[in-house]
Amino acid sequence: MWNRVVGLVIKEILVFIRDPRSRFVLIVPPVIQMFVFGYAATFDLFKVSFALYDENRTYHSREFISKFKGSPIFVFKKEIFKESQITDEILKRNVLFVLHIDRRFDRDLLSGRSGKVQLIIDGRNSNTAAILSGYANQIIADYNAEWLKRNGGKAPISQISFRALNNPNLLSQWFIVPGLIAILTFVVSAMTIGLSIAREKEMGTFDQLLVTPLRPIEILIGKTIPGLIFALMEATLILLAALLWFRIPFNGNILVLYLGLLFFLFAIIGIELAISSIASTQQQALLGVFFFLVPSIILSGFSTPIRNMPESIQDLTYLNPMRYFLIIARGVFLEGRGLDTLWNQYLPLLIIGLISMSFSWFLFKKRLY
Incomplete structure (x- = not known):
């Protein structure tokens, strides 16, 4: 045979x-x-799911988070309470990114310093991650504009840092x-x-x-x-x-x-x-x-x-x-x-x-x- x-x-x-x-x-x-x-080859971004890791849990952090939840681009999926859950949620493809609010966010804003926010992104889809960073920066800009309008003076601009898993340079x-x-x-x-x-x-x-x-x-x-x-x-x-x-x-x-x-x-x-x-x-x-x-x-x-x-x-x-x-x-x-x-x-x-x-x-x- x-x-x-x-x-x-x-x-x-x-x-x-x-x-x-x-x-x-x-x-x-x-x-x-x-x-x-x-x-x-390029890709378009329609909607992305995200998880929330809010260490601050104050009025100002919830106000900032509402900008993401209210965006038609983002879909809030779940809240996590441990830092170790961040990588698991992304690697299991449950969410595309995790929004991390620093525990000193409220104190920094009220004292005139920059509040710290981090986006941990799934870098395996580099184009989506890059577009996502642009949307996030726009939300930050809108939030800062509203803060200046209400409080005047020096803007306590919220700094947002990006960290991409599995593709740090988003190639x-x-x-x-x-x-x-x-x-x-x-x-x-x-x-x-x-x-x-x-x-x-x-x-x-x-x-x-x-x-x-x-x-x-x-x-x-x-x-x-x-x-x-x-x-x-x-x-x-x-x-x-x-x-x-x-x-x-x-x-x-x-x-x-x-x-x-x-x-x-x-x-x-x-x-x-x-x-x-x-x-x-x-x-x-x-x-x-x-x-x-x-x-x-x-x-x-x-x-x-x-x-x-x-x-x-x-x-x-x-x-x-x-x-x-x-x-x-x-x-x-x-x-x-x-x-x-x-x-x-x-x-x-x-x-x-x-x-x-x-x-x-x-x-x-x-x-x-």
């Missing part, structure tokens, strides 16, 4: 290597997209480039696996495969392995570019990242095989792949934070494999997370993979018989 499968794998690889158009699709578009997304490339591993490996695997069976049908060679000693499961495995190899090579290329070109720090374990990548590929390969089995031509398969690719990117949290989507759409994102792998990739890169905290992302990928592979096998056999 494995001799036949290896022969089919070698045949598939040679087809892509010898065809100039296939080589172009595998190499040029992913590299161009990597640099375009890496340098040009957008730290957020974007790790996510490209998911998108570009999806594209490469789709171009190889998603078109493979459809190409055989269009060229009239699929029937020739069926009369060979290859069994249907061997054909399916032989069609899958080349795409898996090319996708892993593409992921390695992006990883090297992230480390050596974009200088993004890698805080986690490389094995954890590649394990997540294998689970991700296992989930999407079944979907791509199903599309290829249904399609009769390469054009139909290509349309099917992009019909699935575009919503996957939008619903993954790559460009738009999932928390900003309507609740019904947020529920839909749980069916998207890319959602889980983006958390794995960014968690390993920026946070140094391991299997102990990422297992709940691997499990959905495994379940989606089992369902999609079973469905693709059902469709493949149905097309045969």
Whole structure:
């Protein structure tokens, strides 16, 4: 069996290597997209949830906090009472930032000194964090203007300091480039696996495969392995570019990242095989792949934070494999997370993979018989 499968794998690889158009699709578009997304992609901010850590708990601190609570941009989620809770709330993605009021805030304002306020921000989404700082500064300016209008004299300007977790310099490339591993490996695997069976049908060679000693499961495995190899090579290329070109720090374990990548590929390969089995031509398969690719990117949290989507759409994102792998990739890169905290992302990928592979096998056999 494995001799036949290896022969089919070698045949598939040679087809892509010898065809100039296939080589172009595998190499040029992913590299161009990597640099375009890496340098040009930007995001918009709609709403952000925050937690409150008020050590002062006086009239003036509550008055200042009301400016944040009354803003249409911010959504107050909870109040915390221990400093140790700040990092936990952000790392668990419960809130995007924590508003920390210093215990001497009231005394400093009344004595003419600057009241101290700190925003501890989730730096994993650098663009959102940068925009957030602008909104916060505007609230500070409005608060100071009201204070001057009421009290006159010297303005007790409230100083606000920002501290970003996991991305202290708020570089957008730290957020974007790790996510490209998911998108570009999806594209490469789709171009190889998603078109493979459809190409055989269009060229009239699929029937020739069926009369060979290859069994249907061997054909399916032989069609899958080349795409898996090319996708892993593409992921390695992006990883090297992230480390050596974009200088993004890698805080986690490389094995954890590649394990997540294998689970991700296992989930999407079944979907791509199903599309290829249904399609009769390469054009139909290509349309099917992009019909699935575009919503996957939008619903993954790559460009738009999932928390900003309507609740019904947020529920839909749980069916998207890319959602889980983006958390794995960014968690390993920026946070140094391991299997102990990422297992709940691997499990959905495994379940989606089992369902999609079973469905693709059902469709493949149905097309045969």
